[in-house]
Amino acid sequence: MSAFLHSSGMNSDRALLRSARHIASGIFDKAVQPGDSVVDATLGTGQDCLRLAQLVGAGGRVYGFDVQEEALRRTRERLQQHGVAERAQLFLTSHAHMADHVPPDIRLAAFNLGWLPGSDKQVTTRADSTLMALNSALSLLAPFGVLVVCIYPGHPEGEREQAAILDWAAGLSPRDCTVLWHQFVNGGAGAPSCLVVEKIR
Numbered sequence: 489m490s491a492f493l494h495s496s497g498m499n500s501d502r503a504l505l506r507s508a509r510h511i512a513s514g515i516f517d518k519a520v521q522p523g524d525s526v527v528d529a530t531l532g533t534g535q536d537c538l539r540l541a542q543l544v545g546a547g548g549r550v551y552g553f554d555v556q557e558e559a560l561r562r563t564r565e566r567l568q569q570h571g572v573a574e575r576a577q578l579f580l581t582s583h584a585h586m587a588d589h590v591p592p593d594i595r596l597a598a599f600n601l602g603w604l605p606g607s608d609k610q611v612t613t614r615a616d617s618t619l620m621a622l623n624s625a626l627s628l629l630a631p632f633g634v635l636v637v638c639i640y641p642g643h644p645e646g647e648r649e650q651a652a653i654l655d656w657a658a659g660l661s662p663r664d665c666t667v668l669w670h671q672f673v674n675g676g677a678g679a680p681s682c683l684v685v686e687k688i689r
Contacts, residue, residue, distance in 0.1 A: 508638045508682040511670050512536075512598065515684060516543060519634045524595035527628070528552040528576075529583035529621055530613060534563030536598050541572040550576040551590045553583040553621075583621035587628065595633050597625035601649060602640040612645050615652040622656060626665075626687060635685040642678030650681075657683060664688055 505511075516536075520526055522545035528537040531554035540550045554560055560578050567573040579589055583599070599621070601613040625635055641650040657667045670682040 505672070508670065508672075508680040509600070511682040512600070512636045512638050513539060515634060515636050516540060516596065516598070519596050520544060520548075521595070523547040525549045525551070525591065525593070526595055527583075527586060527590055527597040527625060529586065529597055529599045529625065530554060530601060531559045531563045531578065532600055533559070534566035536600055537563050537576055537578075538566050538570055538572065540596070540598065541567060541575040542570070544575060546575065548575060551586065551594075552576055552578045553581060553586055553589075554578075555580070555582055582617050584617040584624070586621060587624040590628055592628050593630040593633075594625075594628050595630060597629065597633075597635050599625075599635070599637040601638060602643075602646060612643070613649060614645060615649040618649055619652055619656055622653070626685065629687040631687060631689055633687050635683075635687075637683040637685075638680060639683060640678075640680050642680075646678070653683060657685060660685065 516539055520540060520543040524544050525548060526540050526544060528540055528550055531537055531552045537550055537552050544550060552563060557580060560580055563578060564573065567576055601618065622635065637653065639650045639653060641647045660667055665688060666686045668684045672679045
């Protein structure tokens with residue numbers, strides 16, 4: 489799609505269906521209000537953490553997790569550059585341990601799976617710890633809170649992770665959650681997707 493938009497002279501920023509991350513960002517904007525508590529379960533370069541810190545405002549809190557010190561460093565620098573570092577609490581630990589650090593009644597938990605851009609691609613999120621983290625996040629959500637998961641199946645562990653996550657999501661009771669999987673069906677093998685889970689009760 490982006491190649492077509494470029495060749496036709498159109499501005500790709502006008503496209504509604506740009507990417508899984510774009511869909512996730514739109515959900516952040518709709519779900520998060522000033523004063524909310526939220527989780528960035530995979531800090532990466534800090535882009536999601538920054539957006540969430542801006543949305544929760546001075547009275548809110550972002551709890552961020554990553555297993556790589558480099559991810560925390562990049563995130564901290566990004567937050568400091570935008571003057572919102574005091575709104576986030578960052579943890580050098582797996583997102584599987586978020587329940588040890590995050591109080592209940594969060595509004596949103598964001599997962600951007602895969603690896604840290606520019607780092608060792610052998611260090612990736614993994615299905616077992618991601619499922620633990622998703623269960624923890626779901627238990628921490630307030631009613632009508634949201635999980636937003638960007639999934640990247642374009643590598644072997646990513647394929648396993650996607651299969652495990654979709655199986656987990658399909659098993660959630662419709663009495664408790666509404667689940668929607670945004671998938672680019674013409675994106676080719678390994679195209680990123682965005683899973684959204686809204687907790688009803």
